[in-house]
Each structure stands twice: as C-alpha cells, then as structure tokens.
Amino acid sequence: MDKVLLLPRLLVPVRPRGQVLEQMAVIVEGEHISAIMPRSEALARYENATRIELPEHVLLPGFINMHTHSAMSLLRGYADDLNLQVWLNDHIWPVEKAFLGPEFVHDGARLAIAEMLRSGTTCFNDLYFFPEVTAAAAVETGIRACIGLPVIDVPTIWAANENEYINKGLEVSASWQSEPLISTSFAPHAPYSVGDEALGRIARLSEKRNMRVHMHVLESSWEVSESLSRHGKPTLARLADLGLVNERLLAVHMTQLDATDLDVLSGTAVNVIHCPESNLKLASGICPVTRLAELGVNLALGTDGAASNNNLDLLAESRSAALLAKGFAADPCVLNALETLEMLTINGAKALGMEHQLGSVEAGKLADLCAIRLDSLQTTPMYDVVSHLIYAASSQQVSHVWVGGRMLLQDQQFLYIDTGDIMQRANDWAKRITSQNRAGSKQGGQLQGAEVL
Numbered sequence: 001m002d003k004v005l006l007l008p009r010l011l012v013p014v015r016p017r018g019q020v021l022e023q024m025a026v027i028v029e030g031e032h033i034s035a036i037m038p039r040s041e042a043l044a045r046y047e048n049a050t051r052i053e054l055p056e057h058v059l060l061p062g063f064i065n066m067h068t069h070s071a072m073s074l075l076r077g078y079a080d081d082l083n084l085q086v087w088l089n090d091h092i093w094p095v096e097k098a099f100l101g102p103e104f105v106h107d108g109a110r111l112a113i114a115e116m117l118r119s120g121t122t123c124f125n126d127l128y129f130f131p132e133v134t135a136a137a138a139v140e141t142g143i144r145a146c147i148g149l150p151v152i153d154v155p156t157i158w159a160a161n162e163n164e165y166i167n168k169g170l171e172v173s174a175s176w177q178s179e180p181l182i183s184t185s186f187a188p189h190a191p192y193s194v195g196d197e198a199l200g201r202i203a204r205l206s207e208k209r210n211m212r213v214h215m216h217v218l219e220s221s222w223e224v225s226e227s228l229s230r231h232g233k234p235t236l237a238r239l240a241d242l243g244l245v246n247e248r249l250l251a252v253h254m255t256q257l258d259a260t261d262l263d264v265l266s267g268t269a270v271n272v273i274h275c276p277e278s279n280l281k282l283a284s285g286i287c288p289v290t291r292l293a294e295l296g297v298n299l300a301l302g303t304d305g306a307a308s309n310n311n312l313d314l315l316a317e318s319r320s321a322a323l324l325a326k327g328f329a330a331d332p333c334v335l336n337a338l339e340t341l342e343m344l345t346i347n348g349a350k351a352l353g354m355e356h357q358l359g360s361v362e363a364g365k366l367a368d369l370c371a372i373r374l375d376s377l378q379t380t381p382m383y384d385v386v387s388h389l390i391y392a393a394s395s396q397q398v399s400h401v402w403v404g405g406r407m408l409l410q411d412q413q414f415l416y417i418d419t420g421d422i423m424q425r426a427n428d429w430a431k432r433i434t435s436q437n438r439a440g441s442k443q444g445g446q447l448q449g450a451e452v453l
C-alpha cells in the first residue's frame with residue numbers, strides 16, 4: 001500500500017497527553033496512521049513515499065462536532081434575538097413544516113459539511129429528519145458522521161408516530177452498516193417530546209445493539225417544571241428509571257442541573273455535549289462544565305445547528321467554552337487550553353465510543369487529521385502552540401484536512417467539493433423561503449403550527 005509522509009513543523013497528537021513534537025513524520029497508509037517517527041528516520045526508511053511538507057503548520061487530530069442539525073444551515077440567520085420557545089414555535093418549526101424534504105436536507109447538509117471541513121472538523125454527530133439523506137451527503141463529500149435516527153412524538157413527512165420513527169431509523173441504520181464513514185445512533189429529540197414507551201424501547205435497543213442515544217436534555221428551565229408536572233419526577237431521574245443514564249447517552253446542553261441531578265450523574269459515565277454559543281445566544285442557561293468534570297463526566301463540544309449559533313466553527317466554539325467556564329466559575333484556572341483541546345478531539349471520540357479509532361494522532365488510528373498554518377499575524381509570536389490553538393488561532397488558518405487518509409482540503413482549497421454550487425443552492429432556498437413569507441404576509445396570515453422539529 002502506498003505510504004504518505006506528513007512532515008509538519010509541529011505535531012500535537014493529543015495522546016500521549018500534553019505532547020508537542022518537532023521534526024516528526026506521520027506515516028499514513030490507506031485509511032490509517034501506520035507509524036509516527038522522527039522525520040530523518042522516515043525520510044531514510046521510506047525514500048519513495050509521497051511527501052507532504054507542512055513547514056509552517058501544526059498537525060493535529062481533526063475536530064469532532066458532537067451536536068449538529070446540519071440541514072438547518074439553510075436557516076442560518078433566519079430568526080435571531082428571540083426567546084427559545086418563540087424562536088421554535090413561531091419561526092423555525094413553521095418554516096421547516098413548509099420546506100422540509102430530502103432536497104432541503106441534502107442541500108443544507110452539504111453546506112454544513114463544507115463549512116465544517118473548511119474549519120478542521122472531520123466528524124460530526126447529527127440529529128435531523130431524513131437521516132439517510134444526511135448520511136448520503138456525508139459519504140458524497142468524504143466526511144465521517146454519526147447519523148442520529150430521529151424520534152419525536154409529532155408527525156412529520158418522514159414518519160407518523162414514535163414507533164414508525166424508530167422502525168424507519170432501524171432500516172436506515174441497517175442500510176448504512178457497511179459504509180466505513182457512517183455510524184448511527186438513536187436520536188430522540190428531547191425528554192419532553194418523546195414518551196416513556198418510546199424512550200424505554202430506545203433504551204433496550206441501545207443496550208442490545210450498543211448504539212449511542214443522542215438527545216437534547218435540560219436545555220431550558222421550562223423543561224424542569226414540565227417534567228415535574230407531567231411525569232411527577234425530575235428529567236434525569238425519569239431518564240434513569242427508563243434505563244437511559246449510562247455511558248451510551250450523549251446528553252446535549254444540560255444547562256439546568258441541580259444538586260439532585262448531579263447526584264444522578266455521579267459515577268454514570270454519561271457524556272455531556274456542551275454547546276456554549278447556542279446556549280448563550282438563546283439565553284438557555286449555562287452548562288456547569290467544571291462541576292461535571294469533577295464528577296468524571298466526559299465533556300465534548302458541539303456547535304448545535306447554524307440557525308442558533310450561527311456558524312459551525314468548532315475551534316471558535318472551543319474558545320467560547322474555555323472563556324465561559326472561567327467566567328462562570330469565577331476562576332481563570334479552570335478548563336485550560338489542553339483540556340479544551342481534548343474536548344474538541346479525544347473526548348468527542350470517547351463520547352461516540354470510538355476512542356480506539358479517532359481523536360488523537362497515534363499509530364493504528366484512522367487518519368482523520370487537520371493542519372493549521374501558524375505563520376499568521378494572530379499566531380505570532382508563539383510560546384505555546386496549544387494556547388494559540390484555543391485562544392488565538394482562526395479556523396481560517398486551517399489549511400489541510402484528511403478523513404480516513406483521504407485529503408479533502410489542500411492549501412485551503414477543496415479538492416472534490418464545489419462550494420460555488422453549494423452556495424448557489426443555499427441562496428436559492430433563501431429566495432424561496434423569503435418569497436413564501438412575503439406571500440404569507442400579503443394574505444394576512446403567518447405560517448402556523450408546530451408539527452415538526
């Protein structure tokens with residue numbers, strides 16, 4: 001098999017922890033990293049191998065975006081500066097009701113994927129309707145994805161009821177089983193929008209098939225009282241009774257945690273997916289990451305959808321996470337740059353149950369990598385490259401991206417993706433959405449109903 005030698009100025013492998021290496025070569029064979037060795041040794045040993053010189057770059061694992069609704073990138077900037085329930089009920093759900101379909105999901109997912117790859121993300125964990133379309137868009141573009149199989153107690157054009165959602169999801173999971181870039185998880189929308197029976201079935205299936213359960217949990221204070229009045233118990237206690245609070249749970253947001261909730265989480269190995277910019281923009285609350293880290297919870301990062309962020313730039317998200325944790329804890333020592341880099345990489349891999357394949361630059365792992373240029377004003381001078389990655393660098397400095405050993409971005413240019421076409425299609429959707437809104441307001445009526453996510 002052909003060997004490719006990647007020859008960066010600096011290597012931040014993430015594992016072993018805290019290392020910054022110089023004059024090293026990463027050897028890629030097929031999908032995997034086959035070895036890491038001193039540059040001089042690699043050049044002597046593999047004279048005929050392809051060489052990729054990265055003289056001004058740091059090479060590191062690709063980022064893992066642990067919470068996305070990729071198709072919603074078509075609604076970027078559609079409705080801002082609103083309360084969460086007003087934003088959903090009066091803006092997002094009506095426009096989705098009017099336009100949701102395979103073409104919408106395909107075009108939105110491709111836009112999201114291009115934005116993510118360009119900013120160093122090599123794997124994303126998605127939750128949206130038409131998951132088979134998002135999976136196809138991921139394979140077309142070459143990115144890795146964990147595709148959520150949506151479940152919600154609201155009929156949509158994708159499925160009529162919770163059991164149909166689950167059954168259709170299982171079919172999607174089976175049909176993508178042999179595709180190496182794709183894995184699947186159950187994705188019940190939220191505890192307030194999925195009933196006990198469906199959640200119990202998902203818990204049993206998740207255990208039997210060893211599949212993750214990706215769910216919004218305790219995003220806003222409204223959910224706390226809703227669970228008590230409707231189910232007679234707090235959200236996390238209910239999820240624990242249903243068998244969902246375990247290492248397979250990817251609990252997104254978690255901004256409303258009291259002492260009882262923290263007790264439920266203690267010692268459970270639950271994964272919490274922190275989305276600081278979405279939480280701040282919607283003023284949903286703040287996830288207590290420092291407290292959760294003390295309990296041994298695995299913390300990873302997500303951007304959420306572009307409709308509530310409004311970008312999918314995970315490097316910028318990591319800076320927000322670090323700054324917010326310090327401000328919230330009134331302690332500048334918490335969530336340091338190294339810990340934040342781990343949230344971007346190895347912790348996401350662990351959350352997906354793929355820490356033996358992803359999340360660090362180590363021999364035997366998949367070659368999901370990104371290179372970032374350091375010869376820029378904003379990363380000069382440099383004392384500590386990890387500090388620069390979290391606190392100074394821009395994702396625009398990402399120059400190269402590989403997924404499964406395949407180079408998708410080279411010198412900041414896509415090799416296979418036509419971004420002109422992707423942007424044209426997105427702009428066409430915006431025109432259609434805007435003109436329908438104008439027609440609706442002329443008739444004196446707003447789009448009504450909250451029948452879909």
Ligand SMILES: [Zn+2]
Binds near residue numbers: 069216252304305
């Ligand atoms: Zn979300």
